[in-house]
Amino acid sequence: EPEVTQTPSHQVTQMGQEVILRCVPISNHLYFYWYRQILGQKVEFLVSFYNNEISEKSEIFDDQFSVERPDGSNFTLKIRSTKLEDSAMYFCASSEDRGHRQPQHFGDGTRLSIL
Amino acid sequence: GESVGLHLPTLSVQEGDNSIINCAYSNSASDYFIWYKQESGKGPQFIIDIRSNMDKRQGQRVTVLLNKTVKHLSLQIAATQPGDSAVYFCAEGRGFKTIFGAGTRLFVKA
Numbered sequence: 001e002p003e004v005t006q007t008p009s010h011q012v013t014q015m016g017q018e019v020i021l022r023c024v025p026i027s028n029h030l031y032f033y034w035y036r037q038i039l040g041q042k043v044e045f046l047v048s049f050y051n052n053e054i055s056e057k058s059e060i061f062d063d064q065f066s067v068e069r070p071d072g073s074n075f076t077l078k079i080r081s082t083k084l085e086d087s088a089m090y091f092c093a094s095s096e097d098r099g100h101r102q103p104q105h106f107g108d109g110t111r112l113s114i115l
Numbered sequence: 116g117e118s119v120g121l122h123l124p125t126l127s128v129q130e131g132d133n134s135i136i137n138c139a140y141s142n143s144a145s146d147y148f149i150w151y152k153q154e155s156g157k158g159p160q161f162i163i164d165i166r167s168n169m170d171k172r173q174g175q176r177v178t179v180l181l182n183k184t185v186k187h188l189s190l191q192i193a194a195t196q197p198g199d200s201a202v203y204f205c206a207e208g209r210g211f212k213t214i215f216g217a218g219t220r221l222f223v224k225a
Binding site for chain 2: 004031033035042043044045048050055056058091093101102103104105106107108109
């Protein structure tokens with residue numbers, strides 16, 4: 001069964017450094033998403049991406065965050081200047097059609113630890 | 116703000132019994148709901164979804180029930196197995212995003 005893959009599984013970064021999290025969505029999917037989950041808390045929406053532009057973003061997704069689809073297969077999340085509170089699991093997801101009324105399929109996440 | 120959430124943070128069931136996980140939502144205009152399973156160290160795994168024009172939907176060993184009158188949905192797992200141990204999230208599809216509830220951790224006793 002096709003799946004969303006994410007790399008790395010664990011990223012340790014010094015506060016203030018830039019980090020890029022990578023994802024390969026399911027190949028025939030057109031919509032891409034990033035979510036985060038702080039330890040013990042809910043999964044929170046960050047951003048959705050379609051046709052090479054952001055379609056929706058949350059309040060969490062401020063100017064330090066950016067997303068990109070640099071080629072036909074990868075989808076990345078960049079955090080420009082990491083803060084301690086950015087420590088969380090970051091999940092990439094994709095869906096065939098618009099998220100509404102279509103399930104989003106998630107990868108196994110990247111654990112980001114900011115020191 | 117309007118939300119979706121679960122009734123109980125934990126549920127313990129005997130192997131072989133049926134499990135029922137409940138969820139309430141607040142927005143009467145909500146029209147698409149999804150149940151996800153999250154095992155330790157993994158991402159949310161899609162289980163089953165339901166649209167508001169349905170009251171019930173069945174999958175393999177799972178059934179989702181939607182009661183729009185009281186804004187409640189439930190996930191029923193038949194003949195619960197040790198492999199069903201996980202955190203279960205009800206979620207709402209809203210626009211481009213999925214809104215997750217807080218999760219119920221299901222423990223299966225042998």
